[in-house]
Amino acid sequence: MAELPPPDELVGAQEIGKLLGTTKGRTKQLMALRTFPEPYVRLAGGGVWLKSAVLAWAAVHRRPRPAATDEDEQA
Incomplete structure (x- = not known):
């Protein structure tokens, strides 16, 4: 029987959004x-x-998002 991935390696639509x-x-x-x-x-x-x-898909197909700054977190 094939070995299954650990549960924290599996994601649904909600986790993908996060x-x-x-x-x-x-x-x-x-x-x-x-x-x-x-x-x-x-x-x-x-x-x-x-x-x-x-x-891996996101690394290839999505632009990196700018990192949050202290000002962004205070707003």
């Missing part, structure tokens, strides 16, 4: 792109992705 810092709608748009990784598995509740695959 990882990428996107809204629910924008997350769905990104997941619909042809370049977005295929889910590791599809369940009745939706797809489940490997966190590493999503982060």
